Each structure stands twice: as C-alpha cells, then as structure tokens.
Amino acid sequence: MNELEHTGKAQHELEHTVQSKKTLLKATAFAAVLALLIFFVAILPAEFGVDPTGFGKVMKLTQLAGQTSSAQAATTQADTTKQTLPAQEDSVDISIPAGKGLEYKFYLVGGDAMRYGWSTKGGELLYFDFHGEPQGDTTGYFESYTISTANNVRGSFTASFEGSHGWYWKNKGQTDIVVTLQTEGSYKIIGLK
Amino acid sequence: MSFKSTSIIIIFLLACLIGLPSLVLAHGVDDSTKQFLLDNQGVSIIPFLYIGAKHMVTGYDHLLFLIGVIFFLYRTKDVLVYVTLFTIGHSLTLMSGVLNNIAVNPYLIDAIIGFSVVYKGFDNLGGFQRLFRYQPNTKLAVLIFGLFHGFGLATKLQEFQIPNEGLLENLIAFNVGVEFGQFFALTVVLIVISFWRRHRSFLQFSTVANSLLMSGGMMLVAYQLTGYFWHTIG
Numbered sequence: 322m323n324e325l326e327h328t329g330k331a332q333h334e335l336e337h338t339v340q341s342k343k344t345l346l347k348a349t350a351f352a353a354v355l356a357l358l359i360f361f362v363a364i365l366p367a368e369f370g371v372d373p374t375g376f377g378k379v380m381k382l383t384q385l386a387g388q389t390s391s392a393q394a395a396t397t398q399a400d401t402t403k404q405t406l407p408a409q410e411d412s413v414d415i416s417i418p419a420g421k422g423l424e425y426k427f428y429l430v431g432g433d434a435m436r437y438g439w440s441t442k443g444g445e446l447l448y449f450d451f452h453g454e455p456q457g458d459t460t461g462y463f464e465s466y467t468i469s470t471a472n473n474v475r476g477s478f479t480a481s482f483e484g485s486h487g488w489y490w491k492n493k494g495q496t497d498i499v500v501t502l503q504t505e506g507s508y509k510i511i512g513l514k
Numbered sequence: 515m516s517f518k519s520t521s522i523i524i525i526f527l528l529a530c531l532i533g534l535p536s537l538v539l540a541h542g543v544d545d546s547t548k549q550f551l552l553d554n555q556g557v558s559i560i561p562f563l564y565i566g567a568k569h570m571v572t573g574y575d576h577l578l579f580l581i582g583v584i585f586f587l588y589r590t591k592d593v594l595v596y597v598t599l600f601t602i603g604h605s606l607t608l609m610s611g612v613l614n615n616i617a618v619n620p621y622l623i624d625a626i627i628g629f630s631v632v633y634k635g636f637d638n639l640g641g642f643q644r645l646f647r648y649q650p651n652t653k654l655a656v657l658i659f660g661l662f663h664g665f666g667l668a669t670k671l672q673e674f675q676i677p678n679e680g681l682l683e684n685l686i687a688f689n690v691g692v693e694f695g696q697f698f699a700l701t702v703v704l705i706v707i708s709f710w711r712r713h714r715s716f717l718q719f720s721t722v723a724n725s726l727l728m729s730g731g732m733m734l735v736a737y738q739l740t741g742y743f744w745h746t747i748g
Contacts, residue, residue, distance in 0.1 A: 339640030356732035
C-alpha cells in the first residue's frame with residue numbers, strides 16, 4: 322500500500338498518479354489501436370454490415386447487421402426490383418376501445434404503393450399517426466407520414482422502404498369508435514398490433 | 515503476478531462479461547418498450563420509472579463514464595458530490611430538452627457521450643496535468659458532461675411522440691427511474707472497485723483499466739459517428 326500513501330496527499334480530491342509522458346503516450350496509443358481494431362473487426366461488420374477485414378464474415382458477425390435497418394436501407398433498392406407483391410383490395414372495420422390506442426399495419430416492399438381511405442362510423446374525431454417501420458429494425462426507429470386528428474382521410478402512399486406501414490389511432494373519448502379502413506395496392510395485411 | 519491479483523482480474527473481467535448482453539441490445543429502446551410508449555396515454559408513473567432505470571442499467575455509455583468518474587474517488591463523500599453533480603447535469607437537460615422539444619441528433623449526442631468517456635479515462639491517467647500542466651476542474655467537467663448525457667436521454671425519449679397529457683409526471687418518473695438505475699449500477703461498480711482497491715493490482719492495473727476506458731470511449735465515438743454519416747448523409 323506504499324503507492325497509495327504516496328499519491329494520497331490531497332485527501333479530498335482525486336487521488337490519482339500523474340503518469341509520465343511515455344506512459345500516457347503508450348496508454349493513448351494502446352487505447353486507439355484497440356478501439357480501431359475492434360471497430361473494424363467487429364463493430365463495422367456487426368452494426369453496419371461493412372466488412373473491410375473479412376473477419377466479420379468468417380465470424381458470422383455480418384449476419385447481425387442483416388437484421389438492422391442500416392443494412393436494410395442499403396438493400397432496399399435491390400429489393401424493389403426483386404419482388405413486388407400482387408395487387409389487392411381490402412376493407413376492414415376496426416373497433417378502437419374508449420381511452421385506448423391501437424395499430425393496424427401493412428407490409429409493403431420499398432417502392433410499392435397503396436391507396437387508402439378511412440373514416441369513423443359515427444364521424445367522431447380520432448387522433449392518428451400514419452407511420453412506417455423498416456423491416457427487422459431493432460432500434461425503435463419509425464417514420465411518421467401524417468400525424469393529425471380527423472374523422473375521414475383519403476390518400477395514396479408509396480413506401481420508401483420495406484417494412485410495416487400503417488396507422489396508430491388513439492381514442493381519447495369515453496365510447497368505443499369504429500374505423501372503416503379501405504385499401505388497395507401491393508401489400509400484405511399484418512393487421513392489428 | 516500473484517494468485518490473488520490474477521483472481522481479481524478474472525473477477526473484473528467476469529463483471530465486464532456480465533455486462534456484455536446489454537451491448538447486444540440496441541442502446542435505444544427495445545420493441546416492447548417502444549410499443550408501450552406509443553400506446554401509452556396519461557400518467558403512468560411506475561412504467562416510466564422502470565424504463566428510466568432500465569435505460570441507465572443497460573446504458574453502457576453512461577456506466578463507462580461513471581466508472582471513470584468514481585475510479586479514483588476513495589471517500590463516500592466525494593462519490594456523493596460527483597454523482598450529485600452528474601445527476602444535476604443530466605436531469606437539467608433531460609427535463610428541459612423534452613419539455614421544450616429541443617431536438618439534438620442522437621448520433622452526435624451519443625458521440626459526445628463517448629467522448630466524455632475518453633476524456634475521463636485520459637483525465638484519470640493524469641493526462642491534462644502532464645501535457646498541459648493544468649488540471650481542468652473535475653467537478654465542472656462532470657457537471658458539463660452530465661448536461662450532454664441528459665440531452666442523450668432526452669433524445670431517446672423524444673423519438674416517441676409522448677402525448678402532452680401527463681408528460682411532466684411521466685418525465686419526472688423517468689428521471690427518478692434514471693437515478694434509481696444509476697444508484698443500483700453505481701453500487702455494484704463501487705463494490706467491485708473498492709474490493710479491487712484493497713489489492714496492489716489496483717494501482718498496477720489502473721493505467722490499463724483507464725486505457726481500456728479510453729478505448730471503449732473511442733469505440734463509442736467511432737460507432738456513433740459512423741451511424742451519423744451512414745443514416746444522415748449516406
């Protein structure tokens with residue numbers, strides 16, 4: 322404990338040793354080299370799907386990135402030319418309980434479009450958030466297209482990325498509200514979430 | 515190396531490994547939490563308390579910084595002073611950030627948080643005293659970096675349009691949760707560090723430990739900056 326006594330002069334402050342320039346340089350260089358090494362070997366492949374060393378592929382780290390939105394964003398373009406879902410038409414009644422909010426979603430491939438129209442049965446005003454979440458995203462990212470309060474909305478929309486797109490409705494009233502949603506386009510129904 | 519110091523290092527590494535699963539989680543908010551935040555209406559004290567605490571316990575960037583801050587604090591009183599300063603700092607920006615809707619780019623703010631870890635590691639090595647013959651005020655630094663950590667927390671919460679109804683109550687609950695989580699994490703860290711301090715290996719390896727801290731901070735900076743360019747520009 323000799324070293325402790327030497328450095329313990331100022332009892333009320335940080336009791337650390339001031340390292341020599343050589344040690345500082347070594348420590349900083351070591352820190353930087355280690356950080357860069359792990360960044361290129363592990364973080365880039367696992368988080369971004371970029372694999373400059375080839376190590377990420379060998380260790381299957383790049384597979385992790387395959388599920389993230391970042392990698393998805395990079396492959397969205399390829400996806401749009403690759404596959405398009407057949408066109409379909411649907412109509413559904415969704416009951417939103419008093420004081421509750423719920424989501425109704427559709428799966429769309431980037432570049433595909435849908436036309437939609439929804440209205441509340443009794444003409445009640447309803448808060449909504451029309452938004453999309455990239456496929457496989459785990460970061461909680463989502464993009465809102467429209468946020469408003471209305472009882473009747475019509476429009477069309479082209480997905481800019483593959484993922485689930487749809488509405489979040491919030492019933493702030495005392496009675497249940499029924500929404501009739503009509504859609505037409507190339508999508509798959511995910512439904513209530 | 516004696517058997518004792520070897521076992522201490524093994525315990526320390528194990529402690530780090532236990533923390534690893536949280537690295538696998540995205541540092542944002544997980545899916546079920548997100549769903550809750552989207553669906554939630556009105557005041558929900560306990561869930562927000564829990565989300566706040568969970569965010570802190572699994573938030574490795576905040577934890578790395580705190581480890582750096584308390585690394586050379588030997589007295590309980592000093593630990594309390596520094597942690598209080600950090601708490602004041604992050605609470606100020608967390609509350610005002612969300613209430614005034616101040617939006618900061620999450621990647622840039624997380625990069626600054628990563629930088630705070632590098633700064634503290636370098637500071638713990640006595641880097642400023644050696645290179646500039648000047649010790650920047652450590653208390654002020656903790657306060658200022660606390661402000662940035664709070665902006666980070668605020669940005670995470672703002673990604674969800676939390677309804678105005680009950681916002682203040684929920685925000686206070688989240689903030690209190692952050693303090694609970696911080697207290698819990700700090701207790702574990704303090705137990706491990708004070709146990710390690712009793713051994714000679716602490717001073718022998720404090721240089722290595724703080725270099726590792728710097729390295730971890732650098733990784734966070736590189737990771738977040740890449741994320742920034744990847745999503746914002748690319």
